[in-house]
Amino acid sequence: MESTLAFAYLGMILTVSSFSLEVRGKLSSRSTAYLMMMLAGQAMLGIRAFVTQEWPFAILAAVWAAVALYGILKPVGLVESDD
Numbered sequence: 001m002e003s004t005l006a007f008a009y010l011g012m013i014l015t016v017s018s019f020s021l022e023v024r025g026k027l028s029s030r031s032t033a034y035l036m037m038m039l040a041g042q043a044m045l046g047i048r049a050f051v052t053q054e055w056p057f058a059i060l061a062a063v064w065a066a067v068a069l070y071g072i073l074k075p076v077g078l079v080e081s082d083d
Contacts, residue, residue, distance in 0.1 A: 004048045011044025032072060039068035 018037035021027040027034040046061030 004051045007044050008048035011041040011048070014038075014041030015045065016041075030071065035068045035071045039065050039072065042068065 014037045018027065018034050018041065022029050022034055029035075042061045042065035046058055046065060049055075049058035049061055
């Protein structure tokens with residue numbers, strides 16, 4: 001099996017597992033564990049998509065990973081108000 005394909009399968013498992021745990025109420029979508037699983041999973045899937053030149057999927061994975069990274073770096077409760 002090609003190494004990037006194995007890498008993508010691991011990324012898929014991380015992404016689907018984190019989403020499944022969130023849907024079942026085992027993880028919060030704001031928890032560091034959830035966001036780290038999403039970041040890692042999407043980064044892995046994005047690398048595979050980049051290698052295989054599947055550009056729409058590569059862009060989607062990059063955006064999803066970036067949003068997860070933003071959630072990790074931005075502390076909860078620091079929401080800007082419109083006041």
